[in-house]
Amino acid sequence: MPASIDELAPPGALAKYEPVIGLEVHVQLATATKIFCSCPTSFGAAPNSNVCPVCLGLPGALPVLSREAVELAVRAALALHCEVRPQSRFARKNYFYPDLPKGYQISQYDEPVAEHGWVEIQVNGESKRIGITRVHMEDDAGKSVHDGFRDSSRYSYVDLNRCGTPLIEIVSEPDMRSADEAYSYLTELKQVLQFVEVSTCDMEKGHLRCDANVSVRLKGAGEFGTKTEVKNVNSFRFVRLAIDHEISRQVAILESGGTIHQETRLYNVATGETVGMRSKEHAHDYRYFPEPDLVPLRISDAWMNRIRDSMAELPAEKRARFIADYGLREYDAQVLTQSRAAADFFETVARAAGDPRAAANWVIGDLSGLLNAEGKSIEESPVTAERLGELVRLIAKGELSNKLAKEVFAKMFSTGEAAAVIIEREGLKQISDTGALEAIIEQVLAANGKQVEQYRSGKTTVLGFLVGQVMKASRGQANPGAVNELLKAKLT
């Protein structure tokens, strides 16, 4: 029986309990080839085309571990502050499933590649560390397709392209106390893994998958309650919703005198509920044992150091550097390090512009505004970082007013052209030349004798009006600073 919404706990009851949450996150490593063979990992190929005897699990074929996969796993482990084991081992996880052609998954069990790490998240303005129990490597299974074929009512189809794709599983400690914390943890995890280019973490393509272990206990209780494992929460939003639903369901059961059964539950996106899938009694016995086809994985200090040296800066390090080196405000640095792409974009703009703070304002302000309006990511920006940098440089050099720059930028965004091209074509170059400005000023003064009188009789506030008239007459191209100076000189 699925839990209906009226079985859920009232807010008052919820307040008596403390949720305890741990997450198991599967991340696809961004390698070019599979973990145990040289088939490509590319997405979207024709079914069963990226396959070979090894990933098809044909009789007699043997796995050979990919160096690239190990290096990405170690990179992830280091970014998550884990201890990398000098020796780890692969183990077979045995179960029957049609899209698992070997009849076992090659994973790691009692000797994972890394353990004992942490991730820092922000909770109500304070930082909190979430422990990482372990990071282990494994191969992915294929995909069963149950719909869309003429005979789908009788048969399922299997696509083994994904089979053998390298994954890491990141298991957290049960350190989270709310769905919000779980959400923050996932966000931080994704950001870190993207920064060090371990994974694209693209959830739509299944590059990041999450299972949540959830239990509740009365506040102040020492022992954990019985946990359930919630599977199939494949977006960040659903993680929050699924966990909240599961917490509420458990509290309602306990409040009505019931007990929680250890089981695996499936999150149903359509109903927003979790539904029992299999109980502990029916849990798989995976019969793990060391994989005899692979030798133990030894990672020397020298190899680990090479991997560490090749690693990109982590978000926190980048944030600190942006503040120290570029004089950015804390908030701006935070925003610009949300993703590796944004940070890289900003740094390119800053370098080309020669004015990092102005560069930050443009990226966070005008660029983000237009991108958001069109639902584009920064990678899809029609204005390249170099071109935005040139635009900012023109402002800094006084060749373009801020007002004109905004106009030029809007045109750059719609055409993808360089600022110089637009300025040239539209004749938008700022007029700073004294002779040219004086000519315009003379006209404006001649046409506004009354205001000139007022100014000369002491009402200097009309200067603003006169500057405005000059700007208007120059179609906004006059350099406002220069106009100001020249006007004052003429009027005295």
Place this chain on the structure above:
Amino acid sequence: MEVSTLTIDAIRKGLHERTFSAVELAGEALRFAEAENPKTNAYIHLSPERALAAAQAVDAALARGEDPGPLAGVPVAVKDVIVTRGLRTTCASKLLANYIPPYDATAVQKLEAAGGVILGKANCDEFAMGSSNENSAFGPVRNPVAPDRVPGGSSGGSAAVVAQGTAVVSLGSDTGGSIRQPASFCGVVGITPTYGRVSRYGLVAFASSLDHIGPFARNVRDAATLLGAIAGRDPLDSTSANAPVPDYTAALDGNVSGMRIGLPKEYFRDLTSESGQRIQAVVDGLRRQGCDIREISLPSTDYAVACYYIICTAEASSNLARYDGVRYTTRSESSETLSDMYRNTRGEGFGAECKRRIMLGTYVLSAGYYDAYYLKAQRVRSLIARDFSRAFTEVDAIVAPVSPFPAFRLGEKTSDPLEMYLSDIYTITGSLAGIPCMSVPCGTTSEGLPVGAQILTNHFEEARMLRVAEAVEREMAAG
């Protein structure tokens, strides 16, 4: 040309002197195999097209004045658990009765690159599980020496074809004695190389940490030549060793004087008296040739059979999971649900011995039993390996029996699996230690049944092992 007694050297000579061409030899060997096979059922099927194509390539190379390789034109049989591209590979199982692999095992590739001519696929116990070759979905193999008796197993077909003369040499596989025991039962030479010496890529796995590919031949020199052709590091097998491959035939210099030979006392307790006498004759011969004979002890021997049947069944239960009816395996058609399909496919497809081992292996890996069985067996395995490494500080090679008894009658032991398992008692230890070991013929019993002597050396010391074997062979020839 008398194909049933040809040696590799004789073939080389014949080809170079143009006494016969490789194609003529292949044709004659195929004709002979087809005529003689019904007596033993040693081949599951012949591969005339592939054989003739390989032979033509050898003739063409010779015509161009090129060296076609150390196995040029040599008719070879390949155990049907070793995959051959485009050539049905059944593992002697109903489940793979129609399976045609899309790739060649590395050993097969090397064998053909060296000029070998594959005549066909040799019968064996289903998925290499058995000691008598009675567990084949394609019927048992008869011992060519005594047709009412088994050829041994699991590589019974590979041993029988060489003994029968329907191949000059063959490839078998050994997990706990599956090369050495049939070699001894059929009176031929059989080698289990060091674990990692020959790539396992393309050997259908039974127990991965114990599986080896190795050669059968009618004499030590031919076995050494075949071993040299298939040995070496393979990037497709992570457990294959990087050690250089010496010229094994060059080691056959006949000199064993001063070599220290160990006789493990634990191996001479339960022998039949006739087998014991034959081994004793080997020892006496080696002493005459100047060997220093010593008694040694391998104290963990008593635990070997139990240890082996835990490890090998555990690995087998996992390795055989893929034969589920989803892809290439023969699928049971009478199923409505997925779990029915699994159950029916495997229930109908696997023979009794495979089922027994899958169940045993599943049990020993189960939650709550893993530590008591699998983990403990791994510790015992380390002790057995330590016994050997200690022994090899005192002696250069070990001589022991291969089997407690010679070839038994068909059906004699099929009702008692435990009795069958105990027949591997002397071969299992070497497999668990991963050291090279081989069987070399050492005469016959009064009934005319062959007896084999087992020779074991330290890791990667195949050359030394072969030298001792050749000394035994010479001694036997001298009578």
